[in-house]
Amino acid sequence: MTEAPSLPRARAEIDLGALRSNLRTLRAAVTPRVRIMAVLKADAYGHGAVRCARAALDAGADWLGTATPHEALALRDAGITDVPLMCWLWAPGDPWDQGIEAGLDMSVSDMWALEEAARAAKALGRAARIQLKADTGLGRNGCPPADWPELVRAALIAQARGHIEVTGLWSHLARADEPHHPSVAAQLGVFRSMLDHAERAGVRPRVRHLANSAAALTLPASHFDLVRPGIALYGLSPGPELGTSAELGLRPVMTLKASLALVKQVPAGHGVGYGHRYVTRDTTTLGLVPLGYADGVPRHASGRGPVLVGDRVRTVAGSVAMDQFTVDLGGDTPPPGTEAVLFGPGLRGEPTAQDWAAAAGTLAYEIVTRVGARVPRVAVDAADEHT
CATH class of the missing domain: 3.20.20.10 (Alanine racemase)
Incomplete structure (x- = not known):
C-alpha cells in the first residue's frame, strides 16, 4: 500500500476499521x-x-x-x-x-x-x-x-x-x-x-x-x-442465499474510486470507444474514468457497470478499454478531477462490488481480487463503532 497523491488518478481505499469490525462479527458467530x-x-x-x-x-x-x-x-x-x-x-x-x-x-x-x-x-x-x-x-x-x-x-x-x-x-x-x-x-x-x-x-x-x-x-x-x-x-457476503453484507452485519472494506480525467461535450450520433458499441442519442457530455481492464475493471461489464459521479449513478458507455472507460453524464458538466466511485459500502448511494459482479456476470470475490497492482491501496480507518 502507498499513500495517495493529493489528487489521485485512482485509488482503492482500504478501511481497516471495517475489517476489524467484520472479524468481531465473525467472532460473535462462533x-x-x-x-x-x-x-x-x-x-x-x-x-x-x-x-x-x-x-x-x-x-x-x-x-x-x-x-x-x-x-x-x-x-x-x-x-x-x-x-x-x-x-x-x-x-x-x-x-x-x-x-x-x-x-x-x-x-x-x-x-x-x-x-x-x-x-x-x-x-x-x-x-x-x-x-x-x-x-x-x-x-x-x-x-x-x-x-x-x-x-x-x-x-x-x-x-x-x-x-x-x-x-x-x-x-x-x-x-x-x-x-x-x-x-x-x-x-x-x-x-x-x-x-x-x-x-x-x-x-x-x-x-x-x-x-x-x-x-x-x-x-x-x-x-x-x-x-x-x-x-x-x-465485508462481502459469501453468497446471495445468505443475505447481503448489511444483513450479515458486515462492512465492505474496499472502495474503488478515480478522478474524471476529461469532461467534454459531444453531438448526437457520436460513437464512443472501440467498436462504437455506444452511440450518443443527443448532444451530451462524456466523462473519462482513468481505469480499465488492466486495473481490474471487468470488460464484461461494458455498457452495464455502474459508477457514482456527483450524486447520480451513471453507466459505462461503450466498451471498457485497457486503461480507461467513459460514462455519459447526460449534459452535466462536473469539472475534471471530480470523484467517480466504482464501488464501496453503498452507504452514500455508490454501487457495491456485488453490483459490479452482477453487471459482469461473476462473483464479488473476483471484483475486489482483480483490482490491479497499479491502483494504489490506501489504508484508511473509518470510525469503528465497536471502539
Whole structure:
C-alpha cells in the first residue's frame, strides 16, 4: 500500500476499521472456544495482505492463512512471526525448506507432498509442521477417502522418525453458500469419518477445521476447533442465499474510486470507444474514468457497470478499454478531477462490488481480487463503532 497523491488518478481505499469490525462479527458467530484463521490469500483478496493481517490480529484473529507458500513467507518477511500461519496450495519443487524454517503449517494432500516435506525436514534437522487435507467432496485438493488410510499411516511413520509433526486435519466445503444443500451434510459426515480414522490410528491434531466464511456464519456444526473466514473478513457476503453484507452485519472494506480525467461535450450520433458499441442519442457530455481492464475493471461489464459521479449513478458507455472507460453524464458538466466511485459500502448511494459482479456476470470475490497492482491501496480507518 502507498499513500495517495493529493489528487489521485485512482485509488482503492482500504478501511481497516471495517475489517476489524467484520472479524468481531465473525467472532460473535462462533462459540468462544473456536479459533479464527484470517485468510489472506491473493494479497488479502486484493486488499493488501500485510496491513490486513495486522488489523485482523489487532481484532483478535488466532491464525493467519494463505494459499501459496510464497504468500505466507512474505508475511513472515514483513515481521509477522508470532502467530500460527498456514498455507495450503503446494506444488512439486516448492520451498518446503523455507516453510519449515519459517514455522509454517503446510498442507499435505498426497504422498509426493509428504515425501518432499519429510526430505526437507530431514536435511534441516527440524520437523515440518503438516496438516493433512481430506477431500470430503469438493474434488480439488485433498486426499480422497480411499487413499486416506495410506496417507495417515505414512504421516505417522514420518512423525515417529521426527521428520514431521501432524498439527491439523482439515477439509473444505463445496456449497456452504447454499446451507440447505444436501452436499453440506454429506461432506460433514465424510469429514467426521475421516477424522475418526486418523485419530484412531494415532493422529493427535491441534486443530480440526472445515468452515469457510459461509459455514462460519451459518453452520455451527462445521466449526470444530477453527474457522477460516476469507471473503466475509473483507465485508462481502459469501453468497446471495445468505443475505447481503448489511444483513450479515458486515462492512465492505474496499472502495474503488478515480478522478474524471476529461469532461467534454459531444453531438448526437457520436460513437464512443472501440467498436462504437455506444452511440450518443443527443448532444451530451462524456466523462473519462482513468481505469480499465488492466486495473481490474471487468470488460464484461461494458455498457452495464455502474459508477457514482456527483450524486447520480451513471453507466459505462461503450466498451471498457485497457486503461480507461467513459460514462455519459447526460449534459452535466462536473469539472475534471471530480470523484467517480466504482464501488464501496453503498452507504452514500455508490454501487457495491456485488453490483459490479452482477453487471459482469461473476462473483464479488473476483471484483475486489482483480483490482490491479497499479491502483494504489490506501489504508484508511473509518470510525469503528465497536471502539
